[in-house]
Amino acid sequence: MDISDNFWNASLEELKRGYIQESDSYICLLCGEKIEKGIIYRHDETFYEAERYMRIHIESAHQSVFDYLIGLDKKLTGLTDHQNHLLRLFYQGKSDKEVQAEMGIGSTSTIRHHRFALKEKERQAKTFLAIMELLKEKDQHAPAFVPPHKTAKMVDDRYAVTGEEQKEITKKFLPEGINGQLRKFPPKEKQRLIILREITGRFEKDRIYPEKEINQILETIYDDYVLIRRYLIEYGFLERKSDGSQYWLKK
Template sequence: MEIDFFWNASLEELKRGYIQEKNSYTCLLCGEKIEKGIVYSYDNTLYEAERYMRIHIESTHQSVFDYLTGMDKKLTGLTDHQNQLLQLFYQGKSDKEVQQEMGIGSTSTIRHHRFALKEKERQAKVFLTMMELLKEKDEYAPAFIAPHKSAKMVDERYAITKEEQGKIINKFFTEGPNRSLKKFPPKEKQRLIVLREIAAQIESGRIYDEKELNQILNTIYGDHVMIRRYLVEYGFLGRKQDGSQYWLKK
C-alpha cells in the first residue's frame, strides 16, 4: 500500500499519476511498479517503461482526474455537488449542457459555480504555500501517518504520529518476522493502526475468495471473521456483495 508515496508526491507527480525512482516508475494510484530498461507489450505494441506506465494509468484507472474525483470527499475537500460539476467540466461540457444535465438554475448559475471553484483553487494555493513555509520553521511538528486513500471516514482517529504507531504495533503484535495479533484493541485509534498493519499483509491487485482470505487472517488472529469485517468497515478491503471475493483497496 503506497500511501506515503501518494501524499508526499509533488503536484506535478500527482498530475501525471506516477513517480520516477532510480530503477522504476511507481503508480501513485495503486502502487504498481514498472521496471526501467524493460520493453513492455500492450495490445500488440511494444512500449518503453515510462510510456507503459501512462498506459497502465489509462487502462487501469481511466485517468488521474477520474481517480481523484472518486476519492472520499473528506480527502478531496469537495462536496458531492462540486465533484459532479468538476466531472462534467472535465468532460468538456458547456455551461448550458452542465445546467441541463444537473437540472439546476441557469447558465449564469453554472458560471457562478465555476467562479467559486476558481476561488477555492486560489485559497488552496495560498494555504499550500503557507504550509510549505511553516515546514521550515515548525521544529515541533509531529510526523503524522497519512490516512489510507480508501478511508471511509477521516476524523480524529487519524491523528496518529509515527511514534504512536510504533508503540501500538509493539504493544498488540508479537515479535518476530511472522507477527500475530495478541488481542484486538478496544480503542478506535489503536484499531486503525492494527488494521493498517494487517492490511499490509494482503497482496495488492489480487482477488481472494473467502477461504483464501480467512487463511491469511487466521494466521494473524483467531477471530478472522471479526478482522475481516473491520477491514471492510474501515475501507481497507473491498468485497462483492455476496462475500465471494475480496481485494485490497487502492
C-alpha cells in the same frame, strides 16, 4: 514504502501525471504498479518504452488521473457531492448550458457562479499550500503524522497518528511483530486503525482471495477472524464482492 506514503509525499506535478520516477523504475501513485526502466513493453501489438507504458497503464487501469482523484473520499478531496458532480461534467468538456440541463439547476449564469466559486477554492488551496510549506520550514515541533491510506472511507481524528504512536501501539498489540498473533483486539478507534493497517501487510496486492482463504489467513492472526474481516472492510482496507465470495486489497 507504502502506496499511500508515495501518494502523499508526491509533488503536485507528480500527482497530476499519476506516477513518480525512481532510479530504476516508474511507480504508479494510484495503485503502486512498478514499471522498470530499460525494458520495452507490449500493449495491443505496439511496443513502448517504460515511461510511455506507465501512461498507458494509468489510462487502462484508472481511466485517468482526474477520474481517480475525483473518486477519492470527500474527506480527502475537500469537495462536496455537488462540487464533485460539477467538476466531472466540466472535465468532460460540457458547456455551461449542457451542465445546467444535466443537473437541472438554475440557469447558465448559476453554472458560471459555480465555476467562479471553484476558482476561488483553487486560489484558497494554493495560498494554504504555500502557508503550510513555509510553516514546515520553521515548525520544528510538528509531529510526523502517518499519512492516511487513500481508500479510507472517513478521515477524522482517528487518523491523527504519529510514527512513534504507530510503533508503540503495534508493539503493544502485536508483540511478536507484524507476522505474529494479535494479543487482543484494540478497544480504541485509533489503535484499531494502526493494527488493521499492519494486518493488510499479510495480503498481496492485485490478488483475489476466496472467502475461505481470507478467513484462514485472519484466523492465524486472531480467533475472531470475522470481526477483523468486518473492520478491514469498514476502514476501507479490503473490498469484496457483494456475495462475500471474493476479497482483495483496495487501491
